[in-house]
Amino acid sequence: xxxxxxxxKKHLEKGEKILYVVHKHWIxxxxxxxxxxxxxxxxxxxxxxxGFNSRLFFWIAFAWSAxxxxxxxxxxxxxxxxxxLITDMSTIVVEWHGIFSNTSARVGFEDIEGASYEIKGFxxxxxxxxxxxxxxxxxxxxxxxxxxxxxxxELALARxxxxxxxxxxxxxxxxxxxxxxxxxxxxxxxxx
Numbered sequence: 001x002x003x004x005x006x007x008x009k010k011h012l013e014k015g016e017k018i019l020y021v022v023h024k025h026w027i028x029x030x031x032x033x034x035x036x037x038x039x040x041x042x043x044x045x046x047x048x049x050x051g052f053n054s055r056l057f058f059w060i061a062f063a064w065s066a067x068x069x070x071x072x073x074x075x076x077x078x079x080x081x082x083x084x085l086i087t088d089m090s091t092i093v094v095e096w097h098g099i100f101s102n103t104s105a106r107v108g109f110e111d112i113e114g115a116s117y118e119i120k121g122f123x124x125x126x127x128x129x130x131x132x133x134x135x136x137x138x139x140x141x142x143x144x145x146x147x148x149x150x151x152x153x154e155l156a157l158a159r160x161x162x163x164x165x166x167x168x169x170x171x172x173x174x175x176x177x178x179x180x181x182x183x184x185x186x187x188x189x190x191x192x
Contacts (some may be wrong), residue, residue, distance in 0.1 A: 029075055
């Protein structure tokens with residue numbers, strides 16, 4: 001949760017708190033991670049150890065591994081940055097398209113019709129990941145593929161939306177009672 005606060009801090013309003021983050025499942029980065037490990041570390045260092053053990057090849061392998069590390073960090077940030085932030089004020093849909101390109105959309109709890117999820121296949125069922133859709137009253141929707149534990153995410157969204165709407169109704173009710181009481185007292189004072 002600390003990493004989420006650091007990464008998504010720029011998307012929050014002052015005083016806004018993240019209550020839950022809907023992330024993609026780690027299965028999304030397995031292929032890229034295995035490619036980085038094999039082509040970035042195992043292959044160059046194996047070649048160095050089996051016979052290409054010159055000083056030049058050492059620096060080539062070192063540079064290649066450094067580039068592979070940067071590639072892995074890029075994949076990791078890309079994976080972490082595609083998320084839905086459920087805050088105490090609204091839901092923020094964040095999509096990362098590259099180092100200098102990201103988008104975010106704020107959806108108020110009162111505008112959310114609901115969320116749904118779909119789990120497909122053997123691995124999705126076993127590892128608990130699936131696709132989620134956030135339906136908005138403006139007839140649009142937001143999709144997030146391969147979400148980690150979509151049932152838990154859907155329930156969290158519904159719980160925090162309900163909590164927000166109940167709190168707002170209580171505030172509105174209190175304000176209305178206060179307004180009516182002021183009107184009645186003003187009216188009574190006017191009669192005397």
